[in-house]
Amino acid sequence: MNFGLTEEQELLHSEARKFLEEQSPLDEVRRTTSNPEGYCPKQWKTIAELGWTGLVIGEKYGGAGLGWIDLIVVLEETGRALFPSPLISTLIAGSTIADFASDAQKERWLPGLASGDEIGALALLDDASAPALGAAKPRATRDGDAFRVSGTRLHVIDAPNATSILIAFTDDTDALHLAYVPAATAGITVEPRETVDRTRRIGHVTLANLRVAPEDVLASGDDAQRVLESTLDRGAVATTAEILGAGTAIHAMTVQYAKDRVQFGSAIGRYQGVKHPLAEMYVDLESIRSLLYYAAWAIEEKPEDAPLAASRAKAFATEAFTDIGVGAIQLHGAVGYTEEYDVQLYLKRSKWARPAFGDEIHHLERVARLGGL
Amino acid sequence: MDFHYTAEEEAFREEVRAFIAEHNIPEDEHEDPDALEGWHQALIAKKWIGFSWPKEAGGGGGSLIEQFILKEEMSEARAPALGSDFMGLTWVGPALINHGTEEQKQRWLPDLLNCRSIWCTGYSEPDSGSDLASLKTRAVREGDEYIVTGQKIWTTLAHKAQWIFMLVRTESADRYGGITCVLIDMKSPGIEVNPIPNLVGDHSFNQVFFNEVRVPVANRLGDEGQGWRVVMGALANERTGISESTTMVQQLDRLKDLARRATRGGRPALEDPEVRRQIARFDCRISAMRLNGMRHLTHQLKGELPGTETSVNKWLRGPLEIEMHDLALGLLGPEAVEPGDWQRTSLVFHGTVIGGGSPNIQRNIIGERILGLPKD
Ligand SMILES: Cc1cc2nc3c(=O)[nH]c(=O)nc-3n(C[C@H](O)[C@H](O)[C@H](O)COP(=O)(O)OP(=O)(O)OC[C@H]3O[C@@H](n4cnc5c(N)ncnc54)[C@H](O)[C@@H]3O)c2cc1C
Numbered sequence: 001m002n003f004g005l006t007e008e009q010e011l012l013h014s015e016a017r018k019f020l021e022e023q024s025p026l027d028e029v030r031r032t033t034s035n036p037e038g039y040c041p042k043q044w045k046t047i048a049e050l051g052w053t054g055l056v057i058g059e060k061y062g063g064a065g066l067g068w069i070d071l072i073v074v075l076e077e078t079g080r081a082l083f084p085s086p087l088i089s090t091l092i093a094g095s096t097i098a099d100f101a102s103d104a105q106k107e108r109w110l111p112g113l114a115s116g117d118e119i120g121a122l123a124l125l126d127d128a129s130a131p132a133l134g135a136a137k138p139r140a141t142r143d144g145d146a147f148r149v150s151g152t153r154l155h156v157i158d159a160p161n162a163t164s165i166l167i168a169f170t171d172d173t174d175a176l177h178l179a180y181v182p183a184a185t186a187g188i189t190v191e192p193r194e195t196v197d198r199t200r201r202i203g204h205v206t207l208a209n210l211r212v213a214p215e216d217v218l219a220s221g222d223d224a225q226r227v228l229e230s231t232l233d234r235g236a237v238a239t240t241a242e243i244l245g246a247g248t249a250i251h252a253m254t255v256q257y258a259k260d261r262v263q264f265g266s267a268i269g270r271y272q273g274v275k276h277p278l279a280e281m282y283v284d285l286e287s288i289r290s291l292l293y294y295a296a297w298a299i300e301e302k303p304e305d306a307p308l309a310a311s312r313a314k315a316f317a318t319e320a321f322t323d324i325g326v327g328a329i330q331l332h333g334a335v336g337y338t339e340e341y342d343v344q345l346y347l348k349r350s351k352w353a354r355p356a357f358g359d360e361i362h363h364l365e366r367v368a369r370l371g372g373l
Numbered sequence: 374m375d376f377h378y379t380a381e382e383e384a385f386r387e388e389v390r391a392f393i394a395e396h397n398i399p400e401d402e403h404e405d406p407d408a409l410e411g412w413h414q415a416l417i418a419k420k421w422i423g424f425s426w427p428k429e430a431g432g433g434g435g436s437l438i439e440q441f442i443l444k445e446e447m448s449e450a451r452a453p454a455l456g457s458d459f460m461g462l463t464w465v466g467p468a469l470i471n472h473g474t475e476e477q478k479q480r481w482l483p484d485l486l487n488c489r490s491i492w493c494t495g496y497s498e499p500d501s502g503s504d505l506a507s508l509k510t511r512a513v514r515e516g517d518e519y520i521v522t523g524q525k526i527w528t529t530l531a532h533k534a535q536w537i538f539m540l541v542r543t544e545s546a547d548r549y550g551g552i553t554c555v556l557i558d559m560k561s562p563g564i565e566v567n568p569i570p571n572l573v574g575d576h577s578f579n580q581v582f583f584n585e586v587r588v589p590v591a592n593r594l595g596d597e598g599q600g601w602r603v604v605m606g607a608l609a610n611e612r613t614g615i616s617e618s619t620t621m622v623q624q625l626d627r628l629k630d631l632a633r634r635a636t637r638g639g640r641p642a643l644e645d646p647e648v649r650r651q652i653a654r655f656d657c658r659i660s661a662m663r664l665n666g667m668r669h670l671t672h673q674l675k676g677e678l679p680g681t682e683t684s685v686n687k688w689l690r691g692p693l694e695i696e697m698h699d700l701a702l703g704l705l706g707p708e709a710v711e712p713g714d715w716q717r718t719s720l721v722f723h724g725t726v727i728g729g730g731s732p733n734i735q736r737n738i739i740g741e742r743i744l745g746l747p748k749d
Contacts, residue, residue: 001382001438002375003664003671069374255744269746272733278746279739283685290664291657297374316657365646367653373629373643 003293005073013073019050020081026342032084033198037161039085048116052087056095061110063094068296071095072241079245082345084199086119086158088238093120093166096231097180101218108215109164109180121162121183122235123153123205124228125358138169138207140177147171147179147212149187152204157356159183159203160192166218167207168228176224178231179216187211197352199345230299233306235357236314237295243317243353244288247324250346251281254328261333268331277327284320291316308370315363318354325350376667378442385439389446392419403453412453413488422456423466423486430470431482437670448619460530461485461492463614464607465538468554471678472595472603481536481556493559495525495539495581496604502527503734505540506548506601510583512541512555514590514597519543519555521563521586529728531566531579534559538607540600552600556592563587573720609679611729616686618663621693624718625659628652628701631715635704642704651700658693662686681742688735694722 005013023043024032032040047053055071057063064070071091078087094113097106112118126137138151149169159165162183170176183190187210190203219227255278258269268274295309325347329336336343354360378386396415402408416422419433425440426432435443447455456462466485469478484490501508510523521541531537537557544551557564563586568576595603632652635642642648669682698719702709709716726732740746 001378001441001667001671002674003668004675005374255746258746267747269740269744270749272737272740272749275740275746275749276733276736278744279688279736282739282744283688286665286668286685287658287661287689290668291661293374293668294376294664297376301375301377312657312660315653316661319654361650364650364653364657367656368649371629371653371656373632373649373652 003290005069009070009073012070013077015050016052016074016077017080019047020077020083024081024083026082026345029082029084029199029345038198038201039161044085044116047085047087048114053090053116054094054110054114055091057098057110057114061098061106061114063098063110063114068095068237068299069293072237072244072292072296075238075241076245076248079242079247079349080249082199082246082249082349086121086161086201088235088242089122089158089162090116090118090120092122092231092234092238093164093180095234096166096227097218100223100227100230101180104215105180105218112164117163119158119161119163121156121159121165121205122231123156123159123165123167124232126152126154138167140169140171140212142171143211145214147177147217149179149207149210149212152206154204155193155202155355156190156205157200157202159190159205160201162190165205166231167205167210167212168224169207169212175221176228177212177220178218178224178227179212180218181210181212181216185210195352197345197348199349200352229307230303232357233295233310234299236310236363237292237299239353239356240288240292240295240310240313240317243321243350244285244292246346246349246353247281247285247288247317247321250324250328250343251278251285253343253346254278254281254331257332274331277331281320281324281327284316284324288313288317288320308367311358311363311366311370314358315360315367318360318363321350321353378438382438382442386442386446389443390450392421393446393450393452397450397452400451409453409457413457416455417487422488423462423482424455426466426470426482426486430466430478431486437674441667441670444617444619448617448623451623457488458485458491459614460494460538460611461490461536464494464610465492465536467610468538468594468603468607471606472554472599476591477556477594490536491530491534492536492538493528493531493534495528495531495537495557497527498524499526503731505604506552508540508542508552510539510541511545512543512553512588514543517590519588519590519593521555521557521583521588523583525581525583527569527578527728528566528581529578531559531581532568532576537581538594540604543597547598549601550598552604553597554594554600554603555588556594557583557586557588558592561586561588571724573717573724577724605680606678608729609681609683612683612687612735613666613669613679615725615729616662616666616683616690618659618666618686621659621662621690624697625652625655627714628655628697631701631704635706637704648700648704651696655693655697658689662689662693665689681738684730684735684738684743687729688732688739691726691732691735694726698722 051064054063055066059065097109138149140147140149165183166180168178187208189206192203258274261268291313295313298305298309335341398408424433424435428434498508512519512521543553563584565582567580571577632642637645701715
């Protein structure tokens with residue numbers, strides 16, 4: 001048993017941090033997010049060249065052939081930097097296809113996802129408290145050996161930039177199917193939506209009589225259920241990694257502020273009304289890290305543990321990050337309420353992260369159920 | 374990152390399970406001296422008491438991972454404790470191993486490992502609780518002896534212990550450097566132990582008076598003035614011991630059992646989503662404690678000694694105890710006014726949360742020593 005990162009992972013970690021500190025400091029993030037697409041295509045190309053988009057895709061398909069621990073190491077840093085990019089969606093799409101798709105589908109999609117030419121999105125949920133069970137679940141009818149799918153998915157992360165999309169739908173026998181389709185297909189429209197966290201882009205995805213060919217279908221029936229669940233677990237774990245990075249960053253900013261800001265003749269960090277909440281945030285971040293590492297490990301090494309581990313991590317992280325966001329602003333006083341000060345960017349990220357891949361209501365219920373209640 | 378166990382570790386787990394199948398005693402016999410004696414002898418034969426201590430010290434030479442497996446398996450089987458002397462085995466023994474001379478190890482470790490001694494711990498004094506370094510019990514050197522005079526309080530098991538692991542002041546001007554650790558025979562003339570009944574109604578802790586008690590200098594652990602260093606390590610071990618996730622996992626199982634039987638507003642309590650969420654939150658936090666502990670173990674495997682990180686789980690336990698008992702008593706409804714298991718532990722936990730350093734002190738340690746915020 002070993003809870004540590006390898007030397008290579010430590011290196012990946014520090015390289016990712018260095019790259020983001022140099023190439024994407026927060027003032028750059030602010031500039032980038034005022035672009036309509038919300039990310040910088042040039043930087044996207046660079047991170048693809050660094051191998052980030054293909055982290056968990058096999059070398060055979062142009063990826064780096066690394067694992068989920070490497071992936072969360074990078075995502076902790078993109079979270080810390082609030083790096084605006086469709087990386088999470090693209091990574092999860094690649095990870096799911098790499099693990100569950102047919103050889104032909106891997107040939108078709110993985111090289112593009114690894115090189116960053118392809119940007120993924122996951123149109124799987126529209127109710128954060130009950131993912132995959134939303135009312136607007138797309139339904140399909142048969143059209144020869146293909147399907148015709150109609151329905152809507154709301155608030156799909158990275159949809160406005162996606163070139164290909166993972167969709168889930170049920171047929172007339174209520175069997176579930178998962179398919180990966182080009183975004184530029186007749187029958188798919190994406191309506192970009194405003195976001196509170198401008199470093200994130202979302203859109204409503206409407207499928208109208210979309211033709212899904214047999215070769216687009218990744219999994220059907222019980223298989224599809226399993227792949228869907230695993231994909232959502234991956235999303236939850238990836239989001240938790242970004243929460244860890246972002247939470248650590250806002251905590252560090254607040255600790256620094258508590259050391260610098262003097263009131264009543266001493267640094268405010270001396271007062272327990274400031275010190276103790278900062279200590280509690282630290283404990284929460286340590287706990288998120290522990291829960292996250294185990295969940296990421298389980299995805300590859302002990303899949304039977306992954307659902308419970310992922311839900312524990314995301315549930316805990318969601319609630320803690322929400323509190324950290326609120327607490328950090330308060331501990332900054334009025335300056336935390338300004339547009340100029342960066343803490344607010346992290347507060348907004350906490351609002352984005354809460355429903356992403358299932359909110360605490362969903363994940364806590366899952367923890368209860370998987371824990372035998 | 375690797376949470377797999379090696380083949381040897383898995384084999385060890387099987388060995389533990391086989392042992393449990395043969396020797397475990399039912400929970401209602403955990404207090405029965407004869408049954409416990411048999412249990413202890415079986416453990417001693419296996420060298421599973423002090424299992425991770427080095428062989429030279431008489432320990433089992435087991436790895437920290439094996440120790441972890443041993444504890445988890447024992448807890449899962451609801452087996453009695455690994456030995457009869459929690460304090461002695463959790464911090465006195467390790468302190469002896471880290472700071473003791475060969476002679477001292479020879480003198481005290483065998484009894485510890487063979488369940489032939491009980492230790493108590495003399496840190497707190499009437500005016501020195503959280504502010505432990507302000508302690509005043511004096512030790513004045515006279516030839517080969519210290520003459521110890523003063524008062525300790527809240528001393529758990531002082532009425533049963535043969536030995537006290539104790540902090541005294543050898544130098545009044547130097548707050549930290551004036552503190553020395555001595556090991557005192559509780560039968561020494563001049564020691565008086567008075568019980569302090571606790572709120573549960575049990576006799577667990579005491580006042581202990583020292584009136585010119587003569588203590589051989591040979592009983593000093595570490596150098597004169599090194600007591601603070603010794604106690605920092607001992608407190609880290611105490612905090613780890615108090616915050617074992619295994620205890621909390623057992624408590625969570627008990628809570629789930631209760632919730633399965635309980636009703637709320639005439640409906641099964643488990644149909645109430647808020648009850649389910651509360652239990653799930655406990656589950657997440659206890660799971661975090663367990664994994665935090667494993668992460669700290671990784672540091673120790675690399676040779677680091679337990680330190681301030683032990684305050685993380687110590688802090689986590691406090692609110693968990695309070696909230697879990699709050700839910701449990703709520704689920705019991707009117708039955709909560711009668712004596713019972715939950716009612717009892719809902720009183721006991723108050724001591725556990727304060728002992729080893731209160732929650733405020735844990736947050737001070739994290740804030741000041743880990744985050745580097747100014748001391749108050
Ligand atoms: C069940 C039990 C068993 C014990 N067994 C032993 C034992 O075997 N040996 C032994 O030596 N001691 C023992 N203790 C004593 C224990 O270590 C002390 O109770 C503990 O350190 C707190 O000290 P105190 O009780 O004097 O409280 P105080 O230090 O007086 O604290 C009172 C309150 O003030 C708060 N407080 C104090 N200082 C600060 C500060 N700087 N900032 C914020 N809040 C502060 C505390 O958090 C607490 O809530 C035991 C205690 C209990 C409850």
